[in-house]
Structure formats: structure tokens, C-alpha cells
Amino acid sequence: MNKSISNIFSGEAVFLDKANVDTDQIIPKQFLKSIKRTGFGPNLFDAWRYLDKGDLNSDNTKRKLNPDFILNHDLYKSCNILITRENFGCGSSREHAVWALTDYGFTTIIAPSFADIFKNNSYKNGLLLIEVDKEKIDEIFTQITEKKTINIEVDVHNQFIYLEEKQIPFELDDFKKKFLLDGIDEVGFTLQHQNKIEDFEKNYKKTVPWLFK
């Protein structure tokens, strides 16, 4: 929506060492019954984060945390950058997954690859996704295992991340960059091109009249 991100920012990173993290894990189905866009943060990775089963009526502050889950470690409780393995966000199209990640406080996710629908949902909500080679992710994993914490600086405009004096470039579509940085309302922006849509529709209607009732 209208949330923009800073051009340059830095943060502490946490490494979730799993591949193919699906959106059912990011936010389980029982929380999809909410008709709001907010409040999903406490239930991010719910089944991994808590030892019991929660639902929309649970008081999350009273639930027992899973001490083995990385986000529950004291060192990583205030991290805003998530580093993980390939194909993050696969599965269901639920945008609630992105709402949960941003509501929790993540600004950026770094991984070798992301699922297509998740990618689209992310930039619309000011969540920056950075694709980095598998080998580089392995290097980061080694570093974070040794040092416990690492700080990462992200330069969105120039498309670099800086990590322990290393500069790593990343790709970002023009239109996604614009939305992330400017945080503009996408519906309003597209409606500025309304003439194009009307012209197309006029011609298209002649080709497929049966699709217009």
C-alpha cells in the first residue's frame, strides 16, 4: 500500500536455515479468517514459534515459545532482515504472509530465490526482497554461524547490500523499485493510464463481444 522504504538503511540479520519455506508456514490458515491487513506479526511462523496451536482468539503473550526456533533467541529478537534459503514464499497466494512479515518488523528478505506470487505481494507492501547467489548465501551462513550477529546495509537506489565490507549487487525491476521507494498508491497510479485501458477495451470488445454483458 502506501508504505515506502528508505533509500539506504541498515539492520541486524537473522538466518532461517530452511529452503522452500511456504506461505502456510509463514502464516498458518487459521489466521486467514481475519478481515484486516494488520495484526499478523505475533503469528508469523506460528507453528514453529510456539509450542501450542494458536488461533485468532489466542492471547499470544501467554503462549509457550519454542526455545529452539531461531527468532526466539535473545540475539535475534529485534532483527529486521531475514536471510534464508531458496524458493522462499512458495505455495498459497495469501498476502497475509507478507503482512505478517512486515507487521513483525522485517524490512528485507535475502534469499537465493523467491516464489513468483510472493514476490509481487511483497513490493506492494514495502517488503524488499533481495536475490543473492546460493554460494553467497552459504558464505553469509558461515559468517553468521561464527560471529552470531551481522549488520547489513542496504542501498536500494544503487542496488547494493554491504556486509562486512563486501559489496553485493542485486537486481530490482524498475516498477518495483519505484513503488518501494515512493510508496505510492498503485491503483491511483494505474488509473492515471485510464485512457490506455479505455482505448484497449473499446477495440477488444469488438473482438470478443460475448465476454461483455
Next chain:
Amino acid sequence: MNNPNPKTLYDKLWDTHFVGSRSDNGDLLYIDLHMVHEVTSPQAFEGLKIKGIVPRRVDSIVATVDHNVPTTDRSKGLSGIKDSISRDQIQALQINCHDFGIDLIDLKDLNQGIVHVVGPEQGFTQPGMTIVCGDSHTSTHGAFGCLAMGIGTSEVEHVLATQCLVMNKQKNMRISINGPLKKNVFAKDLTMFLIGKIGTAGGTGHVIEYDGSTIESLSMEGRMTVCNMAIEAGARAGMIAPDQKTFDYLKSKPHSPKGNEYETALKYWKTFHSDENSNFDTVHNFFAEEIEPQVTWGTSPEMVIGVKDRIPSKEDYTSQTERNNFEAALDYMGLNAGDSLENYSLDQIFIGSCTNSRIEDLRKAAEILDGNVISKKIKRALIVPGSGLVKKQAEEEGLHETFISSGFEWREPGCSMCLGMNPDQLGEKERCASTSNRNFEGRQGHLGRTHLVSPAMAAAAALAGNFIDISS
């Protein structure tokens, strides 16, 4: 004569719907059909209301309730739903459809059902269309030669307001499968086999066109099953060029064009196929004879084996990440490396979902169950038809009597235990043979264990109490 500019099916769908590029290089793709359900739409409608915008083309929208609905007695309608949060979400859709004048196929309507079953059987889904829905299994509709994609809620709002989806063109992938399928090997086995081969990220950044003699031999129902799981191969859209089977299927459907309009549409539909020598960025070829009845053993659809194969071992994986994933999956599923899946007892059976809840699926299950009773080991066996029309057809054919007398529960249509948003769920550590599409951790219930299979395998496993080889 050589075509100087051969196009793929996807190229043609893209070109016929390309509106133009925005000033930021985001491309606008015109959307013909927008299907809406209760779970991913409330925030989108709220967005419209806040902005004071109405949907651009109400005639392009169809709504139904499916994810949250109970599959038991529905005679009391909305007030019969015990879970108040589910009830609120369904009511929100009713109110939004009423406020914006959108057709809603509601809870007590005979045509109600899973959105991806309803679209085709009502004839909303037609070749050459672009179709979106806030649900990743929208890829199902690609079986009719459409570009059909799952979208997020912000995109739902955007399409409602502008009739366009913003994206850049993706790559073309062709998967060709040739030859006859073996006995008791079905479209579901085929699509799971392909995911096992190319992986759950194999199709990322692509749309997949399936072709070859095996695909041509499938019924429309089978083709829908194949395209349904394109998303499990990482592709937002899967598609199959329309042919005579497609055109015959559509002829009598309520919302397909009729009379002269059908003839005009038919000419148009026939242009949607990949031209000879068209260019695909990625190509895969398989032979149907390689495919055995498939069963997933792990927590990702790519973790799949033939029913006669052994569960993999750590040594089968090279990287540490893969080994970690393997061990986590095995542990979650309560299985031993190298074991046969036949050694594990099942607790529940689920036949349903947008992958396998159509009449052909139910007929196959009934054929195997006919005159037999399910194993005493099975605590619950559910058959959930994909729509009210599928249910009616099955009852006219007497299939429900076979199901009930064999020990299955015969339910009302909905998504049900595919994702367990309604009361149909697995208990902790319960093992289930399911005809759905995702075996993710907790998908069918907290700590539940899902094995994805075809309806025939699910029925056979219900009788045996465990998986068995149905190929011989």
C-alpha cells in the same frame, strides 16, 4: 508456408491482452474474468471503499464461498456456521457483493462450490481468456487454453479497480509428455511426477504449456488436475491448448456463448495454440510409461515417489541444505529413511479439493470402493464434492450410496480438508491419504501428516488401511 513470427500459446494470450506499459515500465494486462472468494477479498473491497472506487466491470466478476464453509448440514445457511470468525468472513463477502452489485453464488445455491470447479462447469472459463483469482490454484483454468493466475489481495483490489494486472512478461516453458499412461496411473500421478522431476521451483518465472499425446488423451477434468498443480512446480500459470474436447465441454455450459456467438467464439478459440517453431525458453520431455502411481512422502510436493519405491535416504542428497530439509521432513512425517510407504497405517482419507473433486474423480473412487468396506484402521474418510452440481451428478449416478456403504462420509461442497480452514482437519500426527495439492507442515491440521495421491490411490488406501500398489 513458414510463419515469420511464430508465437507460443502464452505469447498469444499476452499479446491479445496487452494494454500498454505504464511510465514506470510495469505492463498492464487486461483481465477477462475475476473470480472472488471470501478469504482473500475483504481487505481488497475495504481498499475500494476507502478510496471511493467501484469495480470497473462488475460483469467480469463471479464470487463464491468455498474456503471457510462447513461441509456438514448447511440448511441453516450463514446462521448454521458455528465458528463466528468464519461466519464474519463469509458475511463480509455477502455484504461486499451486495454493495458492489457482484453476482455471488452463495452458501445455499446448487451451483456453489470450489471456485476452480465452479468456473469451468458454469462455462465462465473459456479459451483465450485471462483469468485471475486471489488463490494460487487459479492455474487450474489454464486447462482451457487461458492465462489463469493466482494473485494477492492488493492485486485483487487493483484488478477490481482497473481491470488490469501489473506484471512483466514471463518466460515460456514447454513440458511434453508422450505415450499412454499405465493402468491406474492418472492425471494426478502425472502432475506429481512432473513436480518431482523439475522441483517446486522448476517453473519459477515461467508459464508452463503442457503438450504431447498423453496430455491430449486426458479428459478436461484430467487436464484441470495437471494445470492445477503448475503452481506446485513454481509456475504461476499452467496451460494446455484447447482442442475438440475443450470445445465440446463448453458447448452446453450455462455461461458459454450460444448459437451464432458460439460459432464466432469457436473460430477465435481455435487460434489459441503454439505455432510450429515457436520459441520456448525452457523445454522438458517425458514419457508416460515412466510414471507409476505417485505418493508424496515429505512436506513439499516435490518429495514424491512411486508407490513401489523406497523413501529416500540422506545419502540421496548432496548439499547440507537438502539433507537438513530431508531430515526435517522425515521427522515431521514420522517416517524412516529407506522404508516402504506400505508399512505405515493411515488415520484419515480425504477425497476432494480443486485438484480432485470432479465427477471423474468420484467415479474412479467409487469404482474401487464398490462393494467393499474401508479398513478398521481408518478413523475418518471424507468425500467432499467440488460443487453442488458435482454432488447432484454423483447422486444421480448413485455414487454416494457406494461411498456411504463403504464407510465414507458424503459431504457438502467446499475446500474442506485441503487446507482445514473449516472444521475438517487432521489431528496431531494423524496420517492422511489426500487427493489435495499441498503436503506442507500443518496444512491439513496442526502437526497433521499429509500424503498426496490420486483418488484411485486414496480409495485403495482406505480399503487397505495403508498405501498399496494399484498398478498391477
